[in-house]
Amino acid sequence: MNFVDVLKSCWLMTLIGSVLLTAGTCVLFWNEARTISTSLSLDEALNDAVTVSGERPYDKAYEGSLVHLSGPIVTGEPLTEPDYNIQVQAVKLKRRVQMYQWVEEYVENRYGEAVASVQTEERTYYYTMDWRDELVDSRSFYIRTGHHNPTAFPMETKVYVSERVHIGQYELGDALKERFKKFIEVTSDTRPEDPSVKLHAGLYYHCNDIWNPEIGDIRIQFAYAGLEGSMYTVVGKLENGKIVPYESSHSRKVLLIYPGELSLQETFKLEQHAKRLTTWGWRFVGWIMLFLSATCSASILQYVAAQSRVLRQFVPDPSFPVSTNLTMSLSLALAITSVAWIIHRPMLGSGIFFAAVSPFLYCARGLFNNYQRMD
DSSP: OOHHHHHHHHHHHHHHHHHHHHHHHHHHHHHHHHHHHHHHHHHHHHHHHOOOOTTTTEEEEEEEEEEEEEEEEEESSSSEEEEEEETOEEEEEEEEEEEEEEEEEEEEEEEEOOTTTOOEEEEEEEEEEEEEEEEGGGGSSSSSSTOOOOOSSSSSOOOEOOOEEEEEEEOOOOHHTTTOOOOOOOOOOOOOOOTTEEETTTTTEESSSSSSSSOEEEEEEEEEEETOEEEEEEEEEEETTTTEEEOTTTOOEEEEEESSSOOOOHHHHHHHHHHHHHHHHHHHHHHHHHHHHHHHHHHHHHHHHHHHHHHHHHSTTTTTTHHHHHHHHHHHHHHHHHHHHTOHHHHHHHHHHHHHHEEEEEETHHHHHHHHHOO
8 A cells, every 4th residue: 555545544533633733732832831931930029029017017118019928818898798697707708599490401312223334313301400500591492391491590699809808008909809719608597587588508598498499499608708817828019009910021920829827938839839730731631632643643654654664763663552652642742842941941951852752762772783783
């Protein structure tokens, strides 16, 4: 078979492999570029940051500087939901609303003889009732009779944010307040004044019977984030008395917040650890794409390698396709990574590139031995 015949027999898999190769390469390049700029920005911020005390009066000398600050959260007016007697001194108060609705599910049943390669598909539909956060559109149901959901929520999920939040004399900007995302359920025994609203296990039910709800009934749950008095450590730029994001010379914004009273070095160490986990996650995604690309393109690659005596020496044993694809994808991922790092950290980038080509150099040791014998 010539190259055209081989390509015709596996053109679809080769095309998929090419797309995966391009996507994996882009993911790895983007991830490493982001990692480098983030690492350089954090190093720059660590060198520029100064520690201030929230207990001391506001000092305008730090205006425009990157500051590190620890202390208890102080909020202004409490966040309230008067209809449910909810009142919390916190940065955020979340009202989560769920509605009891019809939900459609189905199971596919396949019939036919496998020998004749003829199959028909039929679906068995099931309809259950459940609490859902989002509106379920019953107009798209296969069986709409008797399974009608309301067209809108009578009350929407909402997050209340405290207007002013301080640590000592320093106010937290809007970007910092958005970082409070760990919500804790409000547990209150105070029943609402409206007798039609029932309280059970921290949930407020708008229904006649909480054990036998009807379609359209709603229940509400409240949760808070950033309770007043909790210790937090923040790092950001001080601007007009507010702590806002700091933009580094590498066009990356630095704004850190962690629970507890942490030193400047401990805060950046936690941030670097979090970024490292994200980096390795994207590296894994990029490598999986390259591995699938090598698997899809294995046939055409084996043919090309078989036509050249030199290339055969550099390719791992084709009798073990999984290990070959694994080696090729790992080497290519390392090579892409090394290109991104070699400019900023030449020694590290060179080491990664050597690790990328080492399997192929090991496979080609026979070729080098032949040249030595010929000399």
